[in-house]
Amino acid sequence: MDKEQKTNSFYRYMVMITSVFFLIGLVVVPFTTGDDQLFVLFSLLIGYIVVLILMYHMYENYVKPIRAAINVTDELVKGNYNVRTYVKPSGEAQQLSNQLNMLARNLQEMAIQEKMQGSQWKTVINNMESGLMLIDERGYVHLVNRKFLHMFGKQSTNYIGYLYYDVLDDKSIHKVVQETFLYEDKMIGAITLSIKEDKHHIEVVGAPVINDVRELKGTVLVFHDITDLKRVEQMRKDFVANVSHELKTPITSIRGFTETLLDGAMDEEKLRKQFLDIILKESTRIQALVQDLLELSRLEKEEMQLSQKIIKVDDWIPNILTLMEQQANKKSIAFHADIEKGLSIYGDPDRLQQVVLNLLYNAFNYTAEGGEVSLHIQNQQNNIALLVQDNGIGIPAEAKQRIFERFYRVDRARSRNTGGTGLGLAIVKHIVEAHHGTIEVESQLNKGSTFIVKLPKKW
Numbered sequence: 001m002d003k004e005q006k007t008n009s010f011y012r013y014m015v016m017i018t019s020v021f022f023l024i025g026l027v028v029v030p031f032t033t034g035d036d037q038l039f040v041l042f043s044l045l046i047g048y049i050v051v052l053i054l055m056y057h058m059y060e061n062y063v064k065p066i067r068a069a070i071n072v073t074d075e076l077v078k079g080n081y082n083v084r085t086y087v088k089p090s091g092e093a094q095q096l097s098n099q100l101n102m103l104a105r106n107l108q109e110m111a112i113q114e115k116m117q118g119s120q121w122k123t124v125i126n127n128m129e130s131g132l133m134l135i136d137e138r139g140y141v142h143l144v145n146r147k148f149l150h151m152f153g154k155q156s157t158n159y160i161g162y163l164y165y166d167v168l169d170d171k172s173i174h175k176v177v178q179e180t181f182l183y184e185d186k187m188i189g190a191i192t193l194s195i196k197e198d199k200h201h202i203e204v205v206g207a208p209v210i211n212d213v214r215e216l217k218g219t220v221l222v223f224h225d226i227t228d229l230k231r232v233e234q235m236r237k238d239f240v241a242n243v244s245h246e247l248k249t250p251i252t253s254i255r256g257f258t259e260t261l262l263d264g265a266m267d268e269e270k271l272r273k274q275f276l277d278i279i280l281k282e283s284t285r286i287q288a289l290v291q292d293l294l295e296l297s298r299l300e301k302e303e304m305q306l307s308q309k310i311i312k313v314d315d316w317i318p319n320i321l322t323l324m325e326q327q328a329n330k331k332s333i334a335f336h337a338d339i340e341k342g343l344s345i346y347g348d349p350d351r352l353q354q355v356v357l358n359l360l361y362n363a364f365n366y367t368a369e370g371g372e373v374s375l376h377i378q379n380q381q382n383n384i385a386l387l388v389q390d391n392g393i394g395i396p397a398e399a400k401q402r403i404f405e406r407f408y409r410v411d412r413a414r415s416r417n418t419g420g421t422g423l424g425l426a427i428v429k430h431i432v433e434a435h436h437g438t439i440e441v442e443s444q445l446n447k448g449s450t451f452i453v454k455l456p457k458k459w
């Protein structure tokens with residue numbers, strides 16, 4: 001009710017009272033004369049004023065606050081908790097208005113809290129790292145979260161309100177739900193999903209929802225993506241298998257030749273020398289393998305203590321070049337280096353030397369006689385780039401990413417001949433990454449390869 005209406009209603013009362021007094025006057029005054037008439041008129045006037053004052057008082061203190069209260073309760077019923085009523089500093093209705101305002105304030109706070117709690121729950125559920133589905137005791141889906149939809153790739157309207165077995169195809173999930181209902185206990189299953197064309201391993205955990213009086217009210221299904229865990233597990237298995245395999249070959253060979261020597265071959269000078277040479281070579285291999293493994297495990301445990309400093313490339317490189325020239329002469333491969341003058345790198349000189357040497361040794365090993373190997377060091381905008389280039393056997397496209405894995409070799413037999421363990425590039429990658437750099441390879445089969453290491457100037 002607006003202000004105008006309120007004043008109007010007060011005027012209505014006034015008009016009513018004035019008319020009543022006027023009528024009384026009309027009826028009573030003709031029956032009186034003289035002083036009596038004056039007295040009656042005067043009394044009527046006094047009475048009229050008193051009644052008006054009383055009415056005004058009643059109107060202000062009762063009618064107006066009650067009307068305002070009715071308006072406020074109307075708004076509260078509609079759910080508008082922002083309304084407040086005006087509280088007069090005195091008067092009978094003061095308490096009513098105060099209490100009403102308090103009620104409105106409490107309701108408003110409760111509404112805000114409820115809203116916040118609701119949105120908090122929603123935020124938590126939607127931002128969980130695992131998919132979630134809530135199924136009631138009759139099997140109807142009540143809730144799915146964002147991660148679930150990401151995994152299964154549909155809209156929530158495709159699930160909510162439907163029976164779980166109508167909207168989930170995988171029988172393993174049905175089994176988890178049924179067993180959770182049956183045993184009223186946590187149940188675990190596993191499924192595979194293809195998410196954006198990648199295969200993902202998902203662990204499905206079903207947990208019963210039980211209310212205060214221990215009645216089963218439904219099931220919560222949680223979907224954990226365990227693809228990375230599986231990968232790590234697989235890598236661990238591969239690693240153990242690879243190490244055993246790598247060790248088995250030289251050990252078998254050492255044992256075989258030692259037995260042959262003991263069986264009488266050691267009496268023949270020529271055989272003795274030949275077999276002992278093989279035994280030495282094989283044991284050197286084992287030693288190299290063990291050393292590389294130790295090195296790698298040290299790097300992976302992040303024990304790699306880099307002793308970093310500013311490396312002046314001009315002072316750091318000659319050592320590497322001398323070693324490489326010897327290597328080049330041995331295998332009659334042309335080697336040349338193209339190093340920009342005056343460069344400096346921030347890093348661990350010994351570790352970075354290991355990187356360059358490993359890459360260069362590979363380049364020599366996987367390039368036939370008469371080939372070419374080169375080393376370039378260039379200044380780029382944000383990086384110092386080290387390029388090791390050869391025109392050797394090259395790397396097939398499908399192997400390009402894998403060569404940085406431990407033990408991965410494109411051609412096992414060939415690499416083993418060069419004494420390789422397949423750990424060199426894994427170590428190189430670790431060191432480069434510890435320097436916050438990147439390594440990549442460009443290669444064409446039978447044309448050659450270029451390994452590019454980029455080390456940031458600032459990090």
Ligand SMILES: Nc1ncnc2c1ncn2[C@@H]1O[C@H](COP(=O)(O)OP(=O)(O)OP(=O)(O)O)[C@@H](O)[C@H]1O
Binds near residue numbers: 393409420424426
């Ligand atoms: N420059 C290159 N040209 C062609 N293939 C290469 C080159 N560098 C590496 N590879 C391939 O990548 C594989 C992995 O290299 P990596 O250096 O890790 O192992 P490795 O050379 O076999 O043994 P090592 O641990 O002794 O270095 C090699 O076996 C080889 O097949």
Ligand SMILES: [Mg+2]
Binds near residue numbers: 358425
């Ligand atoms: Mg190597």
